[in-house]
Amino acid sequence: MAEPSPLSTVPPTVLVVDDEKNIRRTLEMVLTGEGYRVLEAESGEKALETLGNPHEPVDVAIFDLKLPGMSGLDALQRLRSDDATRDLPVIVVSGHATVHDAVAAIKLGAPVVELHTGEYAHAEGQAREAELKRLTDMAALAAKNGIEPHAGHGLTYENVQPVAAIPQLAELNIGHYLIGEAIFVGLDAAVRRMRTLMDDVR
Secondary structure (H helix, E strand, O other): OOOOOOOOOOEEEEEEEEEOOOHHHHHHHHHHHHOOEEEEEEHHHHHHHOOOOOOOOOOOOEEEEOOOOOOHHHHHHHHHHOOOOOOOOOEEEEEEOOOOHHHHHOOOOOOOEEHHHHHHHOHHHHHHHHHHHHHHHHHHHHHHHOOEEEEEEEOOOHHHHHHHOOOOOOOEOOOHHHHHHHHHOOOOHHHHHHHHHOOOOO
16 A cells, blocks of 8 residues: 655545444544545445545555445456456455455455454464464465455454464554553554564564
């Protein structure tokens, strides 16, 4: 994603498409803090409506794969078949993606896929190990096919290292937890501790 130019009068606009309000709000908070303008859509249909509005130009879209009604993949397919949105950068996010979903995203030219780690974060024992294997396999598949894999959601000091150790992951997105920790120790200390845990296994 392009960094906002300090000389730009209009910040880059990101469209966040997710049916979960809390996820949209968290992404909005993080992206706004980084200097981006954020639009939201709770469905694929609403996202296409927003992207079709010439008065609201969007620079990049973040799509959840699993949406009510039109799925994120269906919306992405529509975008790629429309000359006006064919080249729009799209980041695909999923907490329940299958290999089939990943292959479909690859075929539709998604440059980045973000693997949703919420199921991993909330699981325990063998269930967590199974989720970790799924994330590892998906990251490897994405990287093999030229898609940059990211991951995030629900990661904490206690559970981040096994995910950070997945070699193909280019980025971990951890905003909500760090903001909560920053209340007690300050943002700099919270980020430094998380970064140290991640770096220790890379």
